[in-house]
Amino acid sequence: MPERVGVYICHCGSNIAGKIDIEKLAGFAEKLDNVALVRDYKFMCSDPGQNLIQSDLEAGLIDRVVVASCSPLMHENTFRKVCERSGVNPYLFTMTNIREQCSWVHIDEASSTEKAMDLLAASVRRAVYLEPLEKREVAINPRTLVIGGGIAGIQAALDLAEAGKEVVLVEREPSIGGHMAKFDKTFPTLDCAACILTPRMVQIGQHANIHLMSYAEVEEINGYVGNFNIKVRQKARYVDADLCNGCGMCWEKCPGTRVPRKGNVHEKLSLGPTSSIYMPFMQAIPAIPVIDRESCLYFQKGKCRICEQVCERNAINYDMEDSFEEFEVGNIIIATGFQPFDPSVIKRYGYGTLPNVLTSVEFEIMNCASGSTGGKILKADGTEPKSIGIVHCVGSRDKHYHEYCSRVCCMYALKFAHLIKEKTDAEVYNFYIDLRCFGKGYEEFYDRLLGEDVRFIRGKVGEISRWVAEEDEKDQLIVRVEDTLVGAVRRIPLDMVVLCTALEKQDGLDRVAKMCSVSVGKDGFIIEKHPKLGPVSTATDGVFIVGVAQSPKDIPDTVAQASAASSAVLSMITREKIEIEAATAEIIEEKCSGCRICNNLCPYLAINFDEEKKVSIINEALCKGCGTCVAACPSNAITAKHFNDKQIFAEIEGLLSAR
Amino acid sequence: MLKKEIVYESTLDHDFLEEIYSLPGGHEIKKCIQCGTCSGSCPTSHVMDHAPRKIFSLIRAGFREEVLDSNTIWFCSSCYTCSVRCPKEIKITDVMYALKRLAIKEGKTKGKKAVVLSKNFVKLVNKYGRNHETELMTRYIIQAELFNAFKFIPQGWKLFSKGRLPLFPHKIKNIDQLRKILKKVDELGEI
């Protein structure tokens, strides 16, 4: 008995039906070879839609299913499950994308319908040659790797650890804490950042389920969901973590200077000690210093060793070398955070050339009570500024730099304005394009600031210069801006300007993304599985993203995402096993010449060479069925299951003979 | 100037945006976010009827007359500061040129001295193949500044006495070739 294909056409509300003549498409499908029945429905993915397929399969009317609807990324799994429920192998189903590839992208209904007909004919022909495949299961290692120890990684690690699961937290810097550890206050509630962050950092350091690797970087990631092999480089601190008790003698006596001691207030900005052996800030976790080789007199000139002499615990070890640690995890959470945009490329804002032009991160450090100014807002010469401008959107919403909105600048700019008003008598100007105060309590915070006599000027600053035109502008920074609400160009002399710089993808994020086989968008951030329904998942099973690794966001959103990701990981771990894709590549050993061309081509490192048999073998757990090896094999020894030659040729024939 | 009364929709020209949009260089103006970088950077915006940013909002709202009548377009010195700074990469200077041409086409040139200068410039280039600064200024003064003619004397004399103002124009040899090219452009029609 020949194969009987059931064709199901989805209207997707008006998404498809609005641009494709469904009746015509159905009529066309009915005439195709092997088609046993054609049905259309408003939403195939809905319960009644799925039931249509299920009842036809159960009644034995059809044995293969073609659904013409949206992208397989959306609903392939949905319809495969329907087949399973109906006792039919899910690989006897195939999908035709008539939404993203037809109705959404074509203006003309006639041509859109014609293209849908072609694609559907191809799918039907392919469906005839589909073969049942068996899914396999793999076990999930309950340990999780968290990359990045800012607030995102801290929250995710604690959630998992509290649930009794092991976590390895890898942080590149000498201490965890990330950017948040540099902040004095956080918007909109103005809680002290240290007060809410430090206890969590301590918890990380002490938690029995958390293995913290600070001053370390992930070097290699191999494997697949449930079974990743991780290699981490532990960078040499030159201080023995087991011996050091964090007494501080070393950095008190160290003559080296990581941060210049002689410079002006702004050049000397620092949170921790300015010496070469240092802690990034005093609440650092782990509370162990590290030697900065670049400025250390011993490493640079071969003489000094003062820290070694003063250390009563003999913890200094100049011979320490980078070491490596390898371990396995089941899931990975990428929480790498952001780096601030470098505004010196915008010459007209004078950062790096004009004094008293600061970035927001520098201004945060200046406000931090434990920083080098003791939380005082000071000009480079050490005096208190009488007027400060805060420039929004520096590097954000700008096609020359980053087109996206960095989402946090409006709110921290308001916070800055408040802190300035609280600590000084300075006039504060906020230069903004739009004030985006969208979160809980944000608009209320703006309202509060309006009452604090902060001057708001709607206009993006044209330039900051020292072009003095009048006596009262002398020795000041001149901001030239259009006050767009008034409709006048203004020159405003200021003592200090803070640039609200964009949040950029973290340096090295591309490398992490590549190791995890996830892709980054044109803005450099990692692409999530679905912007609405899968914001913390990625296209790679077992790899999750949190915080700015996905896109710029504030602390509340980051923490929410961290908990979401840890809950997703927990659900994986609790399942203990996961099904993996059956559509993999397969090597026919008799045909394999052992040339090994495929071994190096495989982007997932899924192909190894069997030295005994002298043939290549595919690790099916790693294989994603991408087909690279299939195309490359000179002996035609590799076939892609679910995409074998017969199926693909049938599909092409269907496409070409459709009309 | 904007009328100091409620503006009725019927008085606005909502096709104006599309008209500008289809001009060369006009493509991006729909994307303007009214940030004011252009006006804040413009060396002459303070003397304009409407600063460049406002010109864009007037275009979008359909204030056709206000835009084409304004002195804004004639105060643009083509310094391109707005163009290189615009965060949306709108070619603002090109849009100003397009508006100048549209204003000339529609005869909105009364009292616009820059039009006299530009038109005479074009005449001279078409005639000689090159500009002749002496003749250009003479024509301009006669047509636009006759009653102020004396104010041009000191600088004119300065240039002349220093040997920087040649009396006779230089005509290119192959002026016919240039004219053939221009004639062809005329047949093809402007962009």
Next chain:
Amino acid sequence: MKYTYYPGCSVKATANLYQESIDAISPILGLELEELEDWNCCGATAYMSVKELMSFAISARNLALAEPFHRDVVTPCSACYLVLNKTNQYFTEYPDLRKKLGQALEAGGLSYSGNIRVRHILDVLFNDVGPEKISSLVKKRLDGLRVAPYYGCQIVRPEMGFDDPDDPQSMDRLIESLGATSVEYPLKTKCCGASLMGTEEDLALRLCCELLTGAESAGAHCIVTLCPLCQMNLDVYQSKVNRLCRMKHNIPVLYITQLIGIALGLPSKDLGLDKLAVKLTKPVKEILQGA
């Protein structure tokens, strides 16, 4: 180093002193500038305000004439530099424009394929000759001379890529290679008013006044520029600026090529220095003589 030279109309008239100094220094610097035969006006800003396609067409004629020589076109005029470059750029960017320009040129028996690079003489002096070579050729070091480097608009904007649109450095480096000091001049790329000097004189005079004040308050002995219109506005109109703004500016405005010529030890008559409206002031003369 051989180039096709496109002087532009101003350089043949009001800026003839620019031409004289270029003629004087080129052989010493090893620059061979062969003038493009029968070139025509680039169109400047004025033509573009009236007719767009025609403006591109007359500009393109020059490019078409230059193409057979397969050499970079060099111009000393910022407006010519901008217009020729813009024509080149739009010719490649907009296929519709390219097609029409092709037809127009064909009517004149010409063709153009877009393979000419148009460069400003500052670009050539800085990148092809270089401050090191110029420094090595200097006969009279200009020690003590404080110079305000004034670039103006159309050489750095819209971005042509050879220097920064807000904070260019190439001319600063050239000035320093002569032994002079390039002062911090925040107005180095601000507008002089350009052709508005003809039509909106008061406005242009005020813009020039800002430039002159800025240079003087930076302690400059002279301004150095590279654009015929900038030089004329700041030099020839300086007395008028003073009258309108009630100032007493007295600051010479030289072309960069004139300053280089002085340092190379060339006599001032070869450099067109006698054609400056604002004569070299006493402190400048002293430094130059002492040099």
